[in-house]
Amino acid sequence: MPSAFERPKPLLSSLFVIALSIAILMAMGRPPICTCGSVEVWGRVGPTQSQMLxxxxxxxxxxHGFLFYAALHLLWRRSTVEQRFAVALLIEAAWEIAExxxxxxxxxxxxxxxxxxxxDSILxxxxxIVMMVIGFVVARQLPVWASIAIVISLELAPLVVIRDNLTLNVWMLLAPSDALRAWQAD
Incomplete structure (x- = not known):
């Protein structure tokens, strides 16, 4: 029996939500690609940050995908994985628009x-959104210990390289700290 993500419904819903998000972001006047005019796989820290793929x-x-998978699995156990995935997808898309x-x-x-x-650029x-989908799908396949190890690694890598990550981002948005901002800028 194929897994939920081998069936076309989650793939089609992902494509629909991404297309709808793109349409909304375009209506908001967001640039489709970096205003520098180039499209690259990796945006370096600086003006191309949040502009490239x-x-x-x-x-x-x-x-986000790992966290949505875990939270929805714990909070909405009677739902199908497709329902939880749809909610995660909508939350992520809504965040991209709000952001x-x-x-x-x-x-x-x-x-x-x-x-x-x-x-962000629309790209x-x-x-x-696709990155969240990857996290959700991977979280579904892995044991909890492996998911935790990956989340810690994904938080530590940018923390070491750019002194920022999801945890610090949320912290600074909700309870800004001058000391933390100074450390990040150092």
Missing amino acids: ADWYSPSHIV NTPMVIDRYRETTIALGYSG NSASD
Whole structure:
């Protein structure tokens, strides 16, 4: 019997939600690709951050998938994995849209080290949704200990390289710390 993610329904819903997100982001005036005019696989820290297909924040979206899988598995046990996946997909897409509103972009600029942050390109937002899908699918396949190890690794790598990760991002958005911002900028 094929697994839930070998059937076409989750794939079709993913494509539909990504297409709808792209349409909404386009209507919001987000740039389809980096305003620098190039498309690259990896956006380096700086002006191309959050503009290319992937960057140092891509692991945080994979972590979203792991966290959504775990939380929805615990909170909504009677549902099917397809239902939990659909909810995770909608949450991630909604976040990508909210993250690119002037209010959230300004909040990032005020409270984090992302002083010049101007939001994501549509390419990067669509990629971020796909990264969450990858995290969700992988979390479903792995034992809990392996999922925890991967999440820790995905949080530690950007922490070491760019002094930022999902944990610090959420912390700085909800309870900004001047000391933490100074450490990140150092």
